[in-house]
Amino acid sequence: MKSSVVSIKDVSFSYQDRNVLEHINLEVPEGSFLALLGPNGSGKSTLIKILLGLNPLQTGQVELFGVNLRKFKAWNKIGYVSQKANSFNTGFPATVFEVVSMGLFGKIGMFNFMNKAHKKRVREALKTVGLEEYAKQNIGELSGGQQQRAFIARALVSDPKLLILDEPTVGVDASSVEDFYELLKRLNQQYGITLLLVTHDMGPVTNLVTHVACLNKKLHFHGNTTEYERMDNRDLSAFYGHPVHAMDHHHHD
Numbered sequence: 001m002k003s004s005v006v007s008i009k010d011v012s013f014s015y016q017d018r019n020v021l022e023h024i025n026l027e028v029p030e031g032s033f034l035a036l037l038g039p040n041g042s043g044k045s046t047l048i049k050i051l052l053g054l055n056p057l058q059t060g061q062v063e064l065f066g067v068n069l070r071k072f073k074a075w076n077k078i079g080y081v082s083q084k085a086n087s088f089n090t091g092f093p094a095t096v097f098e099v100v101s102m103g104l105f106g107k108i109g110m111f112n113f114m115n116k117a118h119k120k121r122v123r124e125a126l127k128t129v130g131l132e133e134y135a136k137q138n139i140g141e142l143s144g145g146q147q148q149r150a151f152i153a154r155a156l157v158s159d160p161k162l163l164i165l166d167e168p169t170v171g172v173d174a175s176s177v178e179d180f181y182e183l184l185k186r187l188n189q190q191y192g193i194t195l196l197l198v199t200h201d202m203g204p205v206t207n208l209v210t211h212v213a214c215l216n217k218k219l220h221f222h223g224n225t226t227e228y229e230r231m232d233n234r235d236l237s238a239f240y241g242h243p244v245h246a247m248d249h250h251h252h253d
């Protein structure tokens with residue numbers, strides 16, 4: 001069996017006295033592409049922030065790459081792309097190359113100059129996401145989809161083993177969303193990067209992901225895509241908190 005890149009055991013979380021996560025158990029196997037699915041306000045971002053050390057771990061246990069979260073230091077193994085990344089206006093004074101270079105600061109220190117190898121890494125990352133032609137352009141001049149690609153490249157320069165993406169297609173025009181997900185698929189399959197994708201819409205990613213976790217305060221389902229497709233409407237209704245009929249593929253009467 002493959003080892004887990006993320007292992008979450010009995011994690012609960014509340015903001016003040018408001019419970020947002022209850023007894024979450026979740027494993028993200030190495031090499032998998034997991035969709036963390038849940039309606040608005042279901043606790044997806046809260047859970048991700050716990051993994052990233054941005055929210056405190058109140059109860060339960062988390063291991064990243066087999067290391068207790070409280071002792072984890074290899075943050076360069078984890079890349080993160082948030083939903084608000086694509087908010088630059090056209091006046092933002094940084095080129096695409098500079099933005100992607102920021103992904104190296106953890107390694108080389110903010111004020112050290114980049115050497116040739118660093119610059120090569122940045123160019124390679126830009127190539128991987130298909131933005132090599134845009135290196136000298138201002139980040140604000142790019143479309144939402146291109147900006148998100150630039151943020152993927154910024155995460156890639158530190159050679160992450162796990163990429164966490166929180167609703168990365170918010171603000172990306174519909175025509176670019178498919179290409180964006182194809183890029184993610186390539187990162188997973190070709191580069192072997194484990195992906196944890198937070199989304200409230202399974203539609204566009206059904207054929208890309210290997211595993212699905214359905215969160216709504218509790219974890220209502222966790223398994224591979226075949227098991228997810230076998231789930232019936234009653235289970236989905238419990239998950240969404242209202243009746244679900246639209247996903248009934250199996251009964252034609």
Ligand SMILES: Nc1ncnc2c1ncn2[C@@H]1O[C@H](COP(=O)(O)OP(=O)(O)OP(=O)(O)O)[C@@H](O)[C@H]1O
Nearest residue numbers: 015016020038039040041042043044045046047200
């Ligand atoms: N800093 C905070 N303080 C208090 N309550 C919060 C805070 N952040 C989030 N919440 C609440 O916790 C619940 C879960 O929020 P969270 O952002 O984790 O959900 P989500 O599934 O990521 O939602 P969305 O898809 O809308 O981003 C929501 O009801 C939200 O209002």
